Amino acid sequence: MPQPKIVVITGAASGIGAATARLFADQGHHLVLLDVAFESPRPASNDENDASALRLKVDVSEAQEVKTAIDHIITTLGQIDVLVNNAGVGTKEFVKTEHHDIDDWERVIAINQTSVFYCMKYVLQQMTRQGFGNIINVASLAGLKASGYNLAYSASKFAVVGMTKSAALEYGSQNIRINCVCPGYTESPLLESLFTMKPKLKKRLLQSTPMGRYGLPEEIAEAILWLASENSKYITGQSIVIDGGLSL
Numbered sequence: 001m002p003q004p005k006i007v008v009i010t011g012a013a014s015g016i017g018a019a020t021a022r023l024f025a026d027q028g029h030h031l032v033l034l035d036v037a038f039e040s041p042r043p044a045s046n047d048e049n050d051a052s053a054l055r056l057k058v059d060v061s062e063a064q065e066v067k068t069a070i071d072h073i074i075t076t077l078g079q080i081d082v083l084v085n086n087a088g089v090g091t092k093e094f095v096k097t098e099h100h101d102i103d104d105w106e107r108v109i110a111i112n113q114t115s116v117f118y119c120m121k122y123v124l125q126q127m128t129r130q131g132f133g134n135i136i137n138v139a140s141l142a143g144l145k146a147s148g149y150n151l152a153y154s155a156s157k158f159a160v161v162g163m164t165k166s167a168a169l170e171y172g173s174q175n176i177r178i179n180c181v182c183p184g185y186t187e188s189p190l191l192e193s194l195f196t197m198k199p200k201l202k203k204r205l206l207q208s209t210p211m212g213r214y215g216l217p218e219e220i221a222e223a224i225l226w227l228a229s230e231n232s233k234y235i236t237g238q239s240i241v242i243d244g245g246l247s248l
Helices: 015-026 062-075 102-130 152-176 189-197 201-208 217-228
Strands: 004-009 029-034 053-057 082-085 132-139 174-183 239-242
Touching: 004 015, 004 053, 004 062, 004 152, 015 029, 015 152, 053 062, 062 102, 062 152, 082 102, 082 174, 082 201, 082 217, 102 174, 132 152, 132 217, 152 174, 152 217, 152 239, 174 217
Parallel strands: 004 029, 004 082, 029 053, 082 132, 132 174, 174 239
Antiparallel strands: none
């Protein structure tokens, strides 16, 4: 069993975030889960589905809420070993760029991109003080290749990849590693919302994936756990693609 770490996960109420929380909990780590859907604050119960040491209701698109949460975590637990930036949303409509709704653009960029900056900013201040740390950002295959009719989401995920690389370059000499995972289509509420908007996509995307199925949140969580472990200690600034061969 690995040495327990203090792990902060955003967007932890469902999908990849919830699966990641369960996996880290199974490994004995101490978790702080952030999500706008939570009631705050709430300590863990004995429910096996509630693996967190602490759940905090936080809107990660608001800088002050992020800072307050990180300050609380540091005051309460003393350090942050791992940050998983997972919070994310999709666009409300799949349209060409000229028809993209401005409010939808601002919402997606705020949650998918700007929140990653906020969380990295305040957590890196602590990681620099303590002399170590590990950050895993959840980007997307849409952050590595063109994704038509999906400009805000694509822009936000390209940004996450870029921020990951830039920050990794800055902090590599300070014993702080920063990587990201780039999932393909993964079974989650986000994917279900896509199929609700575009029902015909479900079969077409499945046919485009060489492995013939969508990813599972637990499979993305396994990659996040690996990047957070000592088994990947010489890896930083990388974008790990987990897509069943879709990018091929």
